[in-house]
Amino acid sequence: MSDQNNNSPKRDNDQFEATAVEMEASGAGGLSQSELDDLVASSDTGARTPAGWVGKLILITALCWSLFQLWIASPLPFMFGFGVLDSTETRSIHLAFALFLAFMAYPAERSPFQLGLGIAVPVLLAVLFMYGMKPGIPSWWIPIIALALIAAILLGSPKSWVPPWEWALAIIASLSSLYIFLFYSSISTRIGAPILQDFVVAVIGLMLLLEATRRSLGPALMIVATIFLAYTFLGPMMPGIISHKGNTLSEVVNHQWITTEGVFGIALGVSTSFVFLFVLFGALLDKAGAGNYFIQVAFSLMGHMRGGPAKAAVVSSAMTGLISGSSIANVVTTGTFTIPLMKRVGFSSEKAGAVEVASSVNGQIMPPVMGAAAFLMVEYVGIPYFDVVKHAFLPATISYIALVYIVHLEAMKANMQGLPRAYEPPPLLRRLMMTAFIIAGICGLSLLTYYLMGWIRPAFGSAAIWVVFALLTVVYVGLLWIASREEPLALDDPNAPVTALPLPGPTVRSGLHFILPVVVLVWALMVDRLSPGLSAFWATAFMIFILLTQRPIMLMLRGAAGSGSASTSEAFRDGVGDLIDGLISGARNMIGIGIATATAGIIVGAVSQTGVGSALADVVEVLSGGNLLAILFLTAILSLILGMGLPTTANYIVVSALLAPVIVTLGQQNGLFVPLIAVHLFVFYFGIMADVTPPVGLASFAAAAVSGGDPIRTGIVAFFYSLRTAALPFLFIFNTDLLLINVDWIHGIFVFITATLAMLLFAAATQGWFLTRSRIWESALLLLIAFSIFRPGFWMDMIYPPYExxxxxxxxxxxxxxxxxxxxxxxxxxxxxxxxxxxxxxxxxxxxxxxxxxxxxxxxxxxxxxxxxxxxxxxxxxxxxxxxxxxxxxxxxxxxxxxxxAPSKYWLYIPVALLLALVVWSQRRRIGPGGAAPSGREQKGLSHA
Structure with missing residues (x-):
């Protein structure tokens, strides 16, 4: 049961997971594997695992949800003319699954605060709904619904079984969501004029949705959504700057539940159409063993460097972030292995946890998934998915490179060494030649594939898809043959003495076939320009094919199938088991996201219904005094506050609905013309920073649970490591070249090189170490140099104004x-x-x-x-x-x-290079003979010189 209830990858060697974390727990106060499972489950997949048929029903429901999502994403309904549903109907069914599983899988928190909140919110909603009811319409039923919900909350919510009142909540909540699907035709004839039946269903649905939010996501989003509902009704009572006429219950029911303006709006539509499939794809890829493969590859390539385990943690988190939609799951997934190894080479518990937090949270800004925000941006900004990925790629890559550099600086400060490797690397020249040949081979293979695909489509017409599948299968079997020549991957105990790192070549070759589904996904999205939903479907379909076949084919290629049928059929059954587990795991991972997007729809609906966006712009303008930089800082702080405790998807929906229009409006009024995608990325970056920053930083708490360190200190250190991520949004607001907007390839490469150099210098300045420990004036000069490289036009415009x-x-x-x-x-x-x-x-x-x-x-x-x-x-x-x-x-x-x-702004790089040379010269003078840095005591004395 725990396998199906855990969001972290189930690696090939399951015994390692328990052993490694149990040993770490006994030594440093970390958590046991079962406690880590509970941590992830409570935040991502549901912590209730009842025994018997009820537990099986939860798993079967999750499995049916995944199968339903695959059905509506596939071409099959149109081929068979059966099960064709429009977007409103699919949203209704999607939320019904999420609500049913939320009440079944998530027991209600029983702390005094949570219990008080569970009682207070239904009471407040009942008062608001009765206040908004028009005269002449009966409202006596509203307090009865609220009292029934409060009674169910007070009766308790055990973790080991599902009591009858929780069954009732789950069934009624799912039926209230299915109401639009079941009565679709009759509802469409009375839009704007709801009947009593609509009132009852909407009131029940809103109350139960907020209760499901409290259970699955914690109090933050529930409180924010309740405040917006209160604001919708109590507009005339608000202060003048944010007051409005107020809305009746009829208007709220119509806007929030009956139409697609609120709960069933764009956010839930994106969750239904795109997000589920990408989360499912990640879960299947994980179940196949890709998570273990990514970690092993990262360690084999980087483990020998200074602070190698920390650098490997960054890279493995980046790769895991490609397939994960959760910062917390990413922390626990890679952290159970990377954090103990980081501590072994000299990192403190807090620093080891902070590196994992910073790298895992960065996974949310890494295309192609970006914690599902990429697909929401397609809808909100109105640009193709390809453009979203193009604009988001450069800042995310630069941020990861800078984090690797920060880890390197930390290792330099403490004079850390890497882990020993089992081989002597070839000379530098030979390594460079090997790298060049590999790059040339990849480029040649890419060009061959591109032109081959261009020939296949016109040559084979409608049968082209089968030809492509056959070619993919040939490549897949070939990569499995390469993998079969190597030993199967198994994670070693991170607390045992490390004698040598795994060899890079065999490690990379042992799982190359895991890259094929990612290639299919990227190809469909970026080359064929299919919709995100259809692209994810084809990638998931190929992933299912891999799950079912990789074990039997590997057995046959290794000659381990014996006489044939018995062991091969057993391997196939294991693959079917992995597939079912992956389908269940993907659905359970989606419970919180489905609930979050629906509840965020309440906020979006309230914003569109009340016009609070323009009022908020007035508030921000008054508080900032019209100063553009102050506006951006205030918006960043508000994004952090609104993002506290919210999952990535929900906090992006909230901050983009509230604050993105504010920046655009006030920017235009102050002469700054910011592309809408830059604004959305700005609020998104600061929304996810809430996962890092105390006191609510959930990822920091998860990392501290693994490392045994203090969660607040871990969050503070992670915040300083994440300053580079916080600086990037300000930079690309003023310099949209970083987002590759209206930039050609040559200019794009130039921007990448210069921006990466600037971010490395910024990291060195904030960490107080460049070639050696920096003096204050050197750090200040490095900050000035970094800013000047990022925005050379800032200074050049003062000398030569670009406009007359x-x-x-x-x-x-x-x-x-x-x-x-x-x-x-x-x-x-x-x-x-x-x-x-x-x-x-x-x-x-x-x-x-x-x-x-x-x-x-x-x-x-x-x-x-x-x-x-x-x-x-x-x-x-x-x-x-x-x-x-x-x-x-x-x-x-x-x-x-x-x-x-005017002269090119890049002429400014000449004086900037001279200033950088001054800092280098100053620091090299203090480095000891032979290139060694001074000892810690000498460094301390120099830093005060």
Missing amino acids: ELAPTQLEQAMAEAPVGGELQLRLAGLNAVGDPVEFGALLVVPEGVDGVERLTNTGITALRTEGDKVYIDDVAFDSAAQKAGLDWDQEILNVRSPVS
Whole structure:
């Protein structure tokens, strides 16, 4: 049962897991394996494992959920003309599964705070619902529902069995979600005019959804959603700046439950269509042994370096982050092995845990999954998935490289050594040649594959998919043959004496076939440009094929199948068992995400219904005094606060719904034109930082549970390690080159190299160590150098302003003289959506045209009106570039900024290089003879010099 209830990978050598962690627990106060299982289960998969038929029912329900999701994602319903459902119906069924499993698998927390919250929220909701009920409609049933829920909570929620009242909650909650599916046709005829039956179902559904949220995700999201529901009803009672007319229960029921504006909105739709399949794909990949493979490969390649286990922890967490949607699961998955080894080579419990936290949380910003946020961004930002991955890739990669460098600096400070390896590496030149040949081989294979696929599709038509599957199968069997020549991977005990690291070559070769499903996924997403859901389906289908066949084929290739049928059939049965376990595990991993996206839909629905987004923009502007940097800092802090205690998916939905429009609006008013994807990545980065920062940093608590260290200290150290992640959003807001926006390949490579160098220097400055321990002035200079490399235009713009200020009457002249494709910045005064006067900026891209008048017309500005020295926009064409930029009739043009020629901003790199040379020279003077750094006491004395 524990296998099916654990979110961490079930590695080939299960005995190692228990032994390693039990030994660590006896020595350093860490947790036993069963306690770690409970930790992950309580946060990700559900901590209740009842015996007998009830436990089996939970597993069967989870299995059915996975099969349902595979069915609706596949082409099969359209091929057979059966089971074709629209998005609203699938969302209804998806949430029904999540609610049923939440009440069955998650016992209610019995602490005084949780118990008080479980009672207070239904009481508050009952009062709000009765307050919002229109006169003439009976409301006596609302307190009865609330009292029934409170009674079920007070009766208790045991961990070992499911009492009758919990059965009732699970069934009623799932039926309230299925209501839209069961009564779909009749509901569609009365949108906006709910009947009493709609009221009852929606009230029950909202109350039980919030209770399921409390059980599966903790109190934070439940409290936030309840506050927004209260705000929806009590708008007239709010302070003037955030007050609104208030909404009736009829309006809330219609908005939040009956339509797709609230609970059944975009967030739950993304969970249904995309997220489930990616989580399932990760669970199956884990079950096949990929988690163990990633960890072993990372250790074989990096374990010999200074602080090698910590560097391997970073790399293995990055690879695990590709398939994991949970920071906590990532911490426990890789941390049970990496944290004890980090402690062995000299890291303290807190530092070992902090490295694991920083690297695991970074897994949430790593494409292609990004903790499911990538798919939400597709919907919210309105750009293709390929573009989301392209924009997010560079910052995530730079952040991981910088974390490896931070680990290296920590190892340098403590003079740590790597783990011994079992072979002598070849000379440097030979290693470089081998690397070059490998890179050339991969490039050649990639080109061959690309052009081969381009030939197969037109040649075979509709049968091309079977030809591609046959080729994949041939490659798969070939990689299994390579793996069969090596010994099976088995994790060693991290607390036993380490005599040698595994050999890189055999370790890498033993699991190359695990990369094939990832290749299929990336190919479908990035090359074929299939939808994320269909891409995940084909990758999952191939993963299922691997799970069913890898054991029997490996037995035959190793000649271990004996006379044949007995051992091969047993291996096949083991594969079927792994598949079923993976399907169950994937569904149980999705319980919290399904509940989170539905509850976050309440918040999104409240924002759209009340217009609180514009009110929040006013609040932020008042608090920041209109200063753009202050706005960003305030938004970052609010993102951290809102993200506390929320899973990655939910906190992105919340902070993007509330704060992304704030940055866009206030940025335009202050002359900063930020692409929407940059804003969404900004709030996403700070939302996930809440998993690190005390006092709520859940990932820090999970790492401390493994390491035996203090969780608050672990969180503080992890926060300092994560400063590089916190710095990146500010940088790509002001320098969108980091997101590869409108950047060609050559410029992109240049940006990657310079940005990586700048981030390494930033890490060195914040860690107080570069070539040796840094003095204060050296750290300050390194920060200045890093900033200047990131934003050379900041200083160059002071010397050579990139824009010329022109009077509004010169707009036509500026449009005529600007190069085609250039950008004119306009400052305008007009009215916002609610009729209040506002000033804002707008960008106009210069189109083709023989003169300024024609170019203006081509932008969509069809008429201007001049009154003395004032110029007004008199007419704007519908759906034109000008209208999309925010221009409208009767707006006054306050000024025009036209681009002027200026020297390249990269000339600034020359003085920056000289400053860096000064720091290098200063530090090399203090390094001892033979290149050795001074001892700790000497370093301490030098640092105070």
